[in-house]
Amino acid sequence: MLIYSLTVAISALHICHCVDLTYYVKEGKNPGTYIGDIASDTHLLDSVRPYIDRDMIRFTHLQQDLTGISQLFRVAKKTGKLYTAQTLDAESLCAHGVECLRMLDIAVRKGTSFITLLEIKVVIQDINDHQPKFPNKQINIKFSELDVIGTKRKIPNAKDRDVGTVNSQISYQLKKKINEPFSLSMSQNVAGTSDLGITLEERLDREMKDSYQIQVIAKDGGSPPKQDILDVFISVVDVNDNIPVFSQKVYNVSIGNDHNKNSPIIILSAKDSDAGKNGQILYHFSSETSDVSTSMFELNEDTGEVYLRKTLTLGQTLMYKLYIKATDQGNPSLSSLAKVSVNVISQQNNPPIIDVNFVFELIQNMVSISEDIEVGSFIAYVKVTDHDAGNNGEVSCDLHHNKFQLQNLSTKKYKVVVKNLLDRETEDHHELTINCQDRGSPPLHSESKFSIKVKDINDVQPQFFKETYTFRIYENQRSNFPVGFINATDPDQGSGGQLTYSLLTDNKHFLPFQIRDDGFISTIMSLDHEFKHIYKFQVLVKDKGTPSLNNTVNVVVEIRDQNDNTPYFTFPSVNPFIMNILYYPHYTKKITVLKASDSDSRENAFLKYEITSGNDKQLFTVNHYTGSLSFTRVVTQQDAGSYDLEFVVKDSGSPVRSATTAMTLSLTVSNKTSEMSNTVHVKTEDKIHLNLAVVIVLVAVSVSVITTAFISICIIRCNERQNARQKEEANSFHRCVSEQRHLMCPSYHGDSWTDAPVTIATDADKAKDAHLRAATIESHSADDSAEGLKNLPASLNPWRSIEKLRQMQEVVVLPSNEKSGKKTIMTPDYFSWRSPKSSHPDNSHNFNVGDTGHREEIPGM
Template sequence: MFVSSLCLLLSAFQVTLGVDFTYYVQEGQNPGTYVGDIAADTHLLDRISPQDRKLIRFSQIKHAIPTAAQLFRVSRSTGKLYTAQTLDAEAICIRSEECYKMVDVAVRKGESFITILEIKVMVKDVNDHQPLFPDKQVFIQFSEDDRKGAKRSIPNAVDQDAGVGNSQITYELKKNKEEPFTLSVAKNLDGTSKLSITLEDMLDREVKDSYVIQVVAKDRGTPPRQSVLDVHISVTDVNDNPPIFSQNVYNVSIKYEHDKALPITILSATDSDLNQNRKISFHFSSQTSSIARTLFELNVETGEIFLRKKIAFGQKLTYKLYVQATDRGSPPLSSTAMVIVNVINQQNTPPSIDVSFVSESTGNTASISEDIEVGSFIAYVKVTDNDVGQNGEVSCYLQHQKFQLQTLGTKKYKVIIKNPLDREVQDHHDITISCQDKGMPPLHSESKFSIKVLDVNDVRPQFTERTLKFSIYENQRSKFPVGYINATDPDLGLSGQLSYSLLDDKKHFLPFQISNDGLISTLVSLDHEFQSVYNFKVLVRDNGSPSFNNTVNVIVEVRDRNDNAPHFIFPSINPFTLEVIYYAHHTKNITVLKATDKDSRENSFLKYEMTSGNEKKMFFLNRYSGLLTFARELTQQDAGTYYFCLIVKDNGIPVLSATTNLTIVLTVSNKTYEMLNGGNGQGDEKVHMFLMIAIVLVSMTVSVPITAAMAICFVRCRNSRNANTNSCKKHISEQKHLMCTSHLDTSWAEVPGDRTTEFDTTIRSGSHQIKSRRGIYPGDQLDKSRKSTASGGSRTLKDKEVVYQVSAFLF
């Protein structure tokens, strides 16, 4: 369906001659002004199926070496025509002539050529110039004996607008009613007006010898614009006869090889005035084009016209010269004649080849992509040969493995892709188009240009590894470099330029950034204790079209620095007082110091030291576990209060530490020593033990009611007394927390490999002794013991203490 429609469309354009469509646009519009829809107005898409219309592309034919700035641009996909710059009709066209510009538009389906449309854009002139006189005032003279109807010429106004209406000028005379003057207007051959002031009555110099009147020049634009000429009239004798040409139109024919030393023609004009008023000079008028002025030269005195330089073959064949003959009167009078010069071509000249590229080009080099399809249209070739007969008949050819020349009609061709291109095999091609006419002898011309094959983005960026690992110490400054992400892409240009970005899940803050060259750096200072490892992905993307990308896994390890000093968990307050009762041959362990450090690894490895208070060498502190024990057996003389300064240090660099003060109130019990060791040399240990158990059971059975009543009374009395001893509660609470966390017997190994030991401690509160059997727990076991004691409540603990005290009394 599309092929048949395309054939009909091509045949229709091949038989169509001249302009395909004409648009109108007003000068002075801003760049980007909409001109017209070429696709819709030329009905180009009427016979193309809807699914194929989206493949249609429009492009303006660009000359290899442009002679002027581009005035229009064509939308590639829609075919709509817009202005590319502000249009100025006066700069584009010659005044009073039809003002237009031709736009050649190439139409393709994908990379396949369809046709070339020749669009004619008419530029409508805007009335942006007012008529201007050469001077703001002019001086003329009338003789006092001049009769009615005498005339004096004055200069006409010129309007620079290009439009016919905007450049047409009407004149009006402003004067007083008693002034005997009128304005006469006559048309010259070049379209300008010939102005003169006509005398309506006889003048009397003795009554009035000068007058001032105004001539108003107004154009026919919308709105009209005008200017004023002040005419100063003095009464005297004046030059009143303009020069007269022998003929108004001169028609001259010359050959291309005309001798520059011989005049083309000689103009003749006469003036019936006398003396200076009859001397004539010749000049080109303002209506003569600048091109004609460069080709022809006019002798001011004789009126001879010469060829200034040789006319090049292929240039315009007809030129119009407007010559003005002016006398030397005051004011001067003038008349205008037109000279038509026809250039006759009698020689055989070689053809001229003009190559315009559809794609982007620089000079004589066009750039195309390596993935361009076979048959794609890349250049438009137009051949010019203005010779007559067989001298102007031309045939062209192109010999190349990758490119082919196809005819589009008389002296028009297109260059298409013949075979697939491969940039990796060859990225540059030199093309020569040869054209030859059929003259005798035949003349030959060549046009050479180059094709640069552009790379296509067909390779994805690659990483050397799937996962990249970096490490950085904590506490570095922000924007500290972490490491480089290195990816490679063998494509060229933008396709090989890579940009990097971090892929963030938006749920967690990622304290990193990555530069365009792949350098990962920190956004903020990192903290190992907050997060030690970061896992994220980096996306690399090339700048090709379409763009390809890839990702790599990145692991950043935040290495620890010793930036956190240890602190004591027990004792939790500083200073701290601990009351200890020593039982000979039974008590060894005292308590366990516990500290923590937020750092990791060697920075969190802690060592304990006792810096003062152990002058008697009574105590020993395990530097690794924090276990505080008695270093020897004690006597009554060792009892007393001991003040210790304890320090805990980490193993980092530099070493960080913390200190605390511990006071131990030591009591050495002799009674407990005798009770535990009194039967070592007398009687049978088993008999004593069974006897003791029996006594305890009987005593407990008899004394339970008495014990309960006494306990209640004792608790009430103690509660009343404790109200007056609030200052001691905190100290007692700390001791209960450390020493009396449970009434159950508990065993704990002092050090690995030692046997489990038990010891008794007595906590003194006022005049009461509360005895319990408990163990000392290292580390988290001590914490758990404290927690279980705290959950028991203060009243339960006091009730149990009373029970223990009464039981001891019964024993």
């Protein structure tokens, strides 16, 4: 009965709370990967707890093992946690384009008793582990010169084995050179794949370019995407649209009447830009050629060579005109016509015969010599033969060339020598022609042509295009970030022109760059502008010749600043900062100077100060650029009170960074006008601000001059009684110094006043005396005004001793209050500051904020 009740309860739980679950697991995970907690996710154990002990519950994966395939998942019997049983491969488990999942039946039992059956859906998530694949790496297609714009040739598409919709989604891109007249066309078929084609955008001209190579890039939609490249070779099918062209339209040839029939009198040559049969040329006499001429000459239709058919005899025609047509084999064929004028010389006169013998090996009428050959070196021996008599047999030869010359050895004998130094990098091939001509009438000449190839030696140092390469990159980039290319050239051939690059560094300085053999410089770490903003080093380039030649170039890498540092206040150094101000009409305007710093540079460190809150009365203003805090107008008694000001400092970078600080100003307004306003500078660890020191010196000099003049007048005008009184008050002032010891009052010496450092007594044995003096001062000066100070006893009041001086200084130190933990230093402007107790040490001032000995420098005072 208990088991039956339990089954009913769990069935109700199954219906009400939808215990069927869906889990997701990525393919490729190792066996034993955790998928989910069935018991926890269905709250099954919480539901059965009132009925039975949860330790008696068992979970079983019900599997149909009919195919013999090992199970993909396993479930922990006691805990109900689901794991993978093997590495899952979505491509082998599921079809393409559908959600890959498996349904699991999990039986929940108590012993052998059935409790419920859970149906679990496990979705196998596809990962981008396959790249798109074209059937072939390259294909060949053809376009004809006759194809019109828009003609398309189909190409195969790529396939991706991934089953996920995104990972198997393929996009295509055509990669080609600029101005290549092709585009990629795509259309989707009913199967959901793309039909690809290469479309012609402009008419083709095979004579301009007969082949193209483009690439089709297939990318899937995975992250990161994977791709495959199909190389498409496009050949342009020729159309017979060019006629054969002779090198000249009219040829003039002179032959003797004893010309050898086996030697051609002329070789005609015509060229056709078309390909295949469209460019194959046959020669034949045209109908314009007379029968007499065709009977005397024969034409080789394949080579264009013209021969004599029979020996010429005296009395025959001395001039023949041959009209020869060159016809290509296209359909339809095209042709052109040339005229050959043959002049037969009736007298015996033969041209010279030139025989050239080379010192170096001759291969296909070409001689190879090294570029370091010396001037005057012997190249070839030339012998000329002409057996004609008289002037017909007298021969002169010449060679016109800037690197080689023909030197006469004897009659009809010459040598070819090097005239000037050779430089393969300037010119590696020379064509030489030796011309020889007799003195017959008309003169006959012969020529011998040959080529000289200059072999390379490693004689050129690698050269850079610049004396200094300057690169600029921003800080905080990733490692292996490209910096730039260093490019050098070496016209030498072979290993002498193969270059390698390296960085020149010393062991003292670390260089965060690397360079490849092709001159590409990249970083090996992220760089920091604030750590170092410029790097100067050299790059060495070497060729692989023997011996190896090298060169160096200067490289400058500037690290540009990014706004990655937030400004911070250096004064006030605590937040919030408390300051007491005693305002004297007509003399008090400037309060203090806010100071901030930013580790960045340039505009990223250009700071601007603003008051953000607490200035509802518009009583205060801060200079946006200097940080000087001052009053905006004359302060009245109604303005007295406490002001909680908040300030912000912003840099000028992008994005803008800022810092805030708070300052509590306690403003007391004096109802009397001070005759003079001096400032007291409190030093911290004997370190004094330079600007403050300059101000103090200027004030001290001014006060000394005025005081000296004033005292001189007083000495003349004042009587002995006044002098005695001043002496008595001066003695009282010195007693103040002796009683306070650690408190140094303004010292009077001669006729001038000088500033002395202000320190605060902190000794335990002086605490009681300090509290008594503080109580006396506070009772006589409850309004914090100068009038209250005048009522103090002479032993505590230095005011009376100098009240008749126009230039004066005033320092009143209020001992620390044990409850409030604050100190007050009063000046004629009554600038004072307080800071709450804190045990946090201020490392920059070497004291604890709020301690009895706290001294702070007020910038700008």
